[in-house]
Amino acid sequence: MIQIETTPNPDALKFMSEKILSAIGTEEFKKEKENEIKIPFIKELLNFKGVELILLSEKFLSVKKTKEVSWNELKPMIISHLNDYFEKNNEPILKEDNKTAENNDDKDETVNKIIEVLDTKIRPAVARDGGDIKFKSFENGVVKVQLQGSCSGCPSSLMTLKQGVQNLLKHYVKEVNSVEAVQWKKNLVIEIN
Numbered sequence: 001m002i003q004i005e006t007t008p009n010p011d012a013l014k015f016m017s018e019k020i021l022s023a024i025g026t027e028e029f030k031k032e033k034e035n036e037i038k039i040p041f042i043k044e045l046l047n048f049k050g051v052e053l054i055l056l057s058e059k060f061l062s063v064k065k066t067k068e069v070s071w072n073e074l075k076p077m078i079i080s081h082l083n084d085y086f087e088k089n090n091e092p093i094l095k096e097d098n099k100t101a102e103n104n105d106d107k108d109e110t111v112n113k114i115i116e117v118l119d120t121k122i123r124p125a126v127a128r129d130g131g132d133i134k135f136k137s138f139e140n141g142v143v144k145v146q147l148q149g150s151c152s153g154c155p156s157s158l159m160t161l162k163q164g165v166q167n168l169l170k171h172y173v174k175e176v177n178s179v180e181a182v183q184w185k186k187n188l189v190i191e192i193n
Contacts (some may be wrong), residue, residue, distance in 0.1 A: 002079045002140045007130040012064040012150030014130030015078055019086055026057040026132040028148040040156035041085050048077055055132055055149030056094055062130035088190040111138050112173045117172045123166055141177030
């Protein structure tokens with residue numbers, strides 16, 4: 001059974017499943033990079049009119065839509081697509097064989113502390129709102145993160161970064177001075193001081 005939750009972003013909804021959707025953590029897929037995607041379920045979902053972004057996590061899927069389509073037309077299509085997948089498949093949509101390798105062994109102690117705070121204190125809260133936060137870099141006291149899923153483009157995401165993420169990171173990791181959100185879509189860095 002699929003349950004739906006609203007998110008702080010009116011253009012994003014969270015579709016929760018009892019089944020495991022991703023066995024490899026959280027991954028984001030954008031319509032603009034559809035040609036690079038090899039997973040049929042994701043490609044088909046991105047082809048639905050108005051779907052611009054998908055965030056797949058262990059037990060939920062967030063979909064961000066454009067203004068041109070209403071949730072009333074899109075919701076049943078997404079639920080049907082998920083149900084259809086699990087009627088035909090007994091495995092997660094994302095599994096070990098379609099993961100991109102990431103090596104954390106070479107990162108220094110400060111970066112490991114930052115990642116630990118993000119993973120244990122921040123990501124669970126962001127996931128409740130249908131989003132995710134990914135560590136990108138740490139240099140000269142500045143942590144760069146990427147907001148994904150329903151957090152991407154959400155009106156309250158800058159406030160979340162300033163009052164939530166930055167304050168928590170500064171509290172737990174003394175080397176952190178500020179946090180910046182990096183939006184890869186436009187190669188734009190938003191600085192929050």
